[in-house]
Amino acid sequence: MKDLLMQTPQILIVEDETITRNTLKSIFEAEGYDVFEAADGSQMHRILETEDINLVIMDINLPGKNGLMLARELRENADIALMFLTGRDNEVDKILGLEIGADDYLTKPFNPRELTIRARNLLHRTMPHQEKENTFGREFYRFNGWKLDLNSHSLITPEGQEFKLPRSEFRAMLHFCENPGKLQTREELLKKMTGRELKPQDRTVDVTIRRIRKHFEDHPNTPNIIMTVHGEGYRFCGDIE
DSSP: TTTTTSSOOEEEEEOOOOHHHHHHHHHHTTTTTTEESSHHOOOOOOHHHHHEEEEEEEESSOOOOOOOHHHHTTTTTTTTTEEEEEETTHHHHHHHHHHTOOOOOESOOOOOHHHHHHHHHHHHHHHHHHHHTTTTOOOOOOOTTTEEETTTTTOTTTTEEEEEHHHHHHHHHHHHSSSSEEEEEEEHHHHHHHSSSEEEEEEEEHHHHHHHHHHTTOTTTTTSSSSEEEEEEEEEOOBBB
16 A cells, blocks of 8 residues: 555544454554544543644544534644444434535444555545646646536536535535446446445435535525436536536
8 A cells, every 4th residue: 555655645643442443453553554533532632733744534423522412623723534343233324424414434343454454545536746647737626606616626607606625425415526427337336436345225425425415505595506316326417617
């Protein structure tokens, strides 16, 4: 993995269970990452103030502020990738995490191999030099009065209001803008957003599309700019300038 990334990624593990935290630390250090640890939100914020973290792996059930509350705070910095660890079969936690803008989630007990693969794929898609490679020198896309800024990862309304997008939303919008009018399957979108394969009952794509649509719903010219193709996927209907 070091030969694929120009710098050693730094991972922050936010987990209050000591055994689980130590296990995660050992797994990622064995893969060559720099790993930092936090047992709660206060420790997390202290580390984020001093270290250039590329990926946060966070348990949802934390003392004090839980992972969902901390994720909202973390999303103020859209440059940090976020993966949730959730309890087995806790579908509500998964959906809430995706609504807030988590890039990925994994249920406990987790498979160490799957965890490292998902983290590596997420880092490959979120490390800064990777984003720049995929935009072919463009700085923005314009459509229907809106603007997708590729440098700031922001969606800008016709009135000039700016929304900084979580990474999964930005990658979905970038893929739509690169392929206007074309049907995009859930499999294709999930691969672009997270690097992982679609599994049964995976709601990641649908939740992300719902979040993106909320930005467009209040504008008369763009309420149906992302159309659902039932049983197949989604189509972006914006007029790219």
